[in-house]
Amino acid sequence: MHQVEEFVSGTAMPAVRAREGSLAAAILMGGAVAGVLDETCAFVTMGWNVPRVVAGGLLGTWAFQSTSDWVWWLGVVLHFTVAFGAATVYCLASRKLEFLRDHFVLCGMFFGIAVFLAMYLVVMPLCAFHYVGPYTLRMLVQAIVVHMVLIGLPIGMSLRWFG
Template sequence: MATAYSRKTSEIRSAGLAIATAGLIAGTLDLAETLIVFGAKSPLVIAAGLLGMQNASRGGAPIYILGALLHYLIVFSAAAIYFAVSRRLHFLLEHWLICGLFFGVAIDVVMRMIVLPLSAMHARGPYQYHELAHGLAAHMILVGLPIAFSVQRFGSR
């Protein structure tokens, strides 16, 4: 018979594994896509959201690393949110494919409507259609799906 302590430890391990796997996969896929599409200075632009473009454009390895770390922080936070909500809304696990796609849309909307306008870059749009379509597709496939799959696969209830 499992004790309450061992069940709790098992739950914490599965949460950690699910969130870590989701964050690493989705973060790496999204960062790779960003580097390919927007170029090697993308982490500097991410850091500019915190530091401002003038400070981030001075560049250097520390600013570049900060941008990459901020990117992963955002993706790990999204994975943790999906995991936490999936504990209450079990259909997120049962229908992970469609829910992952919708979660990717939600991530893109939150980034465009809340995070970017509140960042030091104050990006508010207007956005071109191809930018919106590309962002939605990338977040749905490269972020939402890996997070939903990883939480479903590794985050046992």
């Protein structure tokens, strides 16, 4: 009975707050794992020049013809910036929407769909080469599944384990 009174009165709350702590570990781990998995998938399916395509979103079509190593590395940095940004959004949203942590599998996978929609409907049309399709059904299904499993799920899991 004494434990229940402590919990109701709020004296047990500092232990709960200490457990939640900073979200930095969840953001760093989620962004890193999602970035590595997504980049690896891109290398396997589209080849080693994928970072040049990502850099092309900022630099334009010139990035595709460039042989400079810095263009390739810029693409990698931009890719991980997006991955860490997605992890930051999810983890900060979990401060107000606690179910994101409790139901991390389902919420993480739906978040992966949200990341896909943001990338394909906002980022890619606004990039330097204004990519808006055409898309095939196979490509869309593959991209949605990749974003659900390789981006959303690791971010949700990192919040659950490290947040």
